[in-house]
Amino acid sequence: MSLQNTLKQNINKTQQLQPILPECVNLSTKPHSFCPGCGHPIVLNALGSVIDKLGIKNETVFLIDIGCSLLAWNYFDVDTTQTHHGRTIPVATGFKRANPNSIVIAYLGDGGGYAIGLQHLIHATLRNEAITTIIVNNLNYGMTGGQMAPTTISDQPETTTAPLGRDRKYHGNPINGPEMLNNLGIENQFIARSAVNNPIQLQMTIQRAIMHQIDNKGFSFVEALSYCPTNWKTNAQETIQSLEKFKKYYPNFEDTHKIK
Amino acid sequence: MKEPSQKKEKQFLQGNVISAYAALNAGATNFFGYPITPSSEIFETWVELTGDPDKPHKSPITNEPIGYLQLEDEMASGFAVTGACLAGKKAFTATAGPGNILMQDAFSAAEALRIPTVALIVQRGGLSTSTVIYSQEEVTLTCFGGNGEGFRIVYSPSGLQEVYNYTIKAFNTAWKYRYPTFVLSDGYQGKMQGEVVIKEMNKNFYTKPSPILLGENRKKGISTNMRNCYDQEEEMNEIINNYQKDFERDSLEIAESETYKAKDADVLIIAHGIVATAAKDAINSLRKEGMKIGLWRPITLRPLDRHSLLKNISHKKQIIYVESALGQMARLINDEIVSGLFKRSTDTDTARNNFKKNTQIREMFRPAIGITPEEIVKFVQNNE
Incomplete structure (x- = not known):
């Protein structure tokens, strides 16, 4: 009941308030083309708030992957380009190496970051590239219609390529991205996971990641655990409940890897 | 160093x-x-x-x-x-x-x-x-x-x-x-x-590079938002058509080729890259024996120098493609000949037939292996 009460309160609040979007959001391209209930806009607005707050719009390059993340190509009034599936981190690497004064943000889904582009993520971490990588984890391939992703867990409703759920013996095991990168043990990296059901905390996490880059400390990484009601086939309440359930597998996480 | x-x-x-x-x-x-x-x-x-x-x-x-x-x-x-x-x-x-x-x-x-x-x-x-x-x-x-x-x-x-x-x-x-x-x-x-x-x-x-992102527009307060993924067939169609127009226009300035002793030649070798250097040696040997032979070489394989190609292949008795592949260069050239020589002619069939009747096409394809001047000389001479 407490969840329902919170929801009711939130609905009341939204009725009272106009939606406030970060200043760097390009209003002329709104409404955005993400599905209703998608977590991407929550992550993007959190990022936009950080860009506003730090006043870095003119130095920031926003590089996005293929998959649902590609819909963000005109979300901001920030220099942006789409890349190819999984190849956002190398583009970010090339840009940052060529222009070390820029603030480079690579924005990917879990397919781009943890499957087709995993080698780039690992090697960017190992090289301690001074970029910020944000991976939106919605536990499936959303754009292509809800197929199994490297983050799909056993305890999850069916995906189209694992209709009976992830069978670990057959499909293998899901990936815990931040924990894996943390285990690489590179000093002074900012590695974190947050979730879209706490946008304030998510925003603070993204801010710490980007500050890490601005302070020239090296690689920073945020996984944002996110909603996908379209492919989870959940209504609003079930979506929120599902995310809470998935948090058991993908808990909030933060480590700056102090020198051991 | x-x-x-x-x-x-x-x-x-x-x-x-x-x-x-x-x-x-x-x-x-x-x-x-x-x-x-x-x-x-x-x-x-x-x-x-x-x-x-x-x-x-x-x-x-x-x-x-x-x-x-x-x-x-x-x-x-x-x-x-x-x-x-x-x-x-x-x-x-x-x-x-x-x-x-x-x-x-x-x-x-x-x-x-x-x-x-x-x-x-x-x-x-x-x-x-x-x-x-x-x-x-x-x-x-x-x-x-x-x-x-x-x-x-x-x-x-x-x-x-x-x-x-x-x-x-x-x-x-x-x-x-x-x-x-x-x-x-x-x-x-x-x-x-x-x-x-x-x-x-x-x-x-010298062409000075300039930033494509965080460039002049950014300084003016205008963001650059680039994409390579499109929603509509018509959008993609338009982009490709526009790129084609640009490419056709720019090709006139970019395309380059070289001719070597081709002007009076009856036989024209077409070769590119290092094979063309062997072809030049072969041409020098064959010229000594009185053969009217020359070379047309694409310097740019893409875009091809269409104008020079079409000029140089006309009125040749024989064209010989020489390459260390099974006709990858020859296909590019043949495409250009077909689209350039035949399609642009008012009488397509006559142009095609005249070209085929008057010009023998020979292929010296040696995939993945080097080609010496001596081998080219031998190939040219052994035309049964």
């Missing part, structure tokens, strides 16, 4: 070393790569030129520090080049064979986003992992390796001095017209050592 001598006299250098010197003298600043035979000395020479990465040498052209990065694979290398180009740097890579295949992912992105990447391709043997030695089997891949129409510039240098000259040119053409640009050399020209003059770049040809 470590600094290419700017002396005007000839030096004795390896082809791959020459390529790296050319990149430096073209104002290139950033190399991204993954080692692969027979191209690796380009990377290694660039590393020497950079010196200590913490205190790198400066570009003689831009006075900026130069740099390099060895990445985890060719996909990362290709895309890192696109990233550095977006930041406004003359960035490049070098690769061969299977590496060329993996990098096509990035080059097709560069084609779609009009990013002036430069790639120095040192062709090794054809087919899969292939030999690490030599072939001309990467012509189709380099010209048309993307899921698109091949809006690219491909130079095929012939001899070490051209490796130097056209590598310099490639960087400037790339940035002038904004197409992914390739210098398609081969394992022989990469590994051989020979005489070359390391000249300073002619400043008239």
